[in-house]
Amino acid sequence: MNSKRPVNLDLSTIHFPLPALTSITHRITGVILFVGLIFGFWALDASLSSPEGFEAVRNALAHNFLAKLVAWGLLSALAFHFVAGCKHFIMDANIGVSLEGGVKKAQITIVASAVLIVLAGVWVW
Numbered sequence: 038m039n040s041k042r043p044v045n046l047d048l049s050t051i052h053f054p055l056p057a058l059t060s061i062t063h064r065i066t067g068v069i070l071f072v073g074l075i076f077g078f079w080a081l082d083a084s085l086s087s088p089e090g091f092e093a094v095r096n097a098l099a100h101n102f103l104a105k106l107v108a109w110g111l112l113s114a115l116a117f118h119f120v121a122g123c124k125h126f127i128m129d130a131n132i133g134v135s136l137e138g139g140v141k142k143a144q145i146t147i148v149a150s151a152v153l154i155v156l157a158g159v160w161v162w
Contacts, residue, residue, distance in 0.1 A: 058143070
């Protein structure tokens with residue numbers, strides 16, 4: 038098949054609409070949460086193994102900058118993934134499936150996630 042159509046493989050030149058960006062970010066946060074289960078399961082296992090393990094996890098989360106950053110990152114991913122998942126449930130109920138509704142829901146998703154991420158940062162730090 039000899040096609041004369043132009044092919045653009047440079048993704049940096051493509052402008053994605055806001056609903057597409059929130060959908061892609063929803064998928065990325067799902068992967069981050071899946072990988073973050075390693076940290077969560079380690080902390081759970083260590084904290085339940087003994088009182089010393091609990092203190093080790095508590096001290097790591099209280100005094101270690103990297104542990105706080107990982108915890109905040111996981112909470113941030115969870116917040117965005119939760120809000121975007123709620124948006125998808127609303128779309129599944131056939132509410133606001135127009136172009137304008139999609140953009141409005143994407144804006145609400147970003148604002149609500151930003152508020153939750155800031156609150157999670159205040160809680161962790």
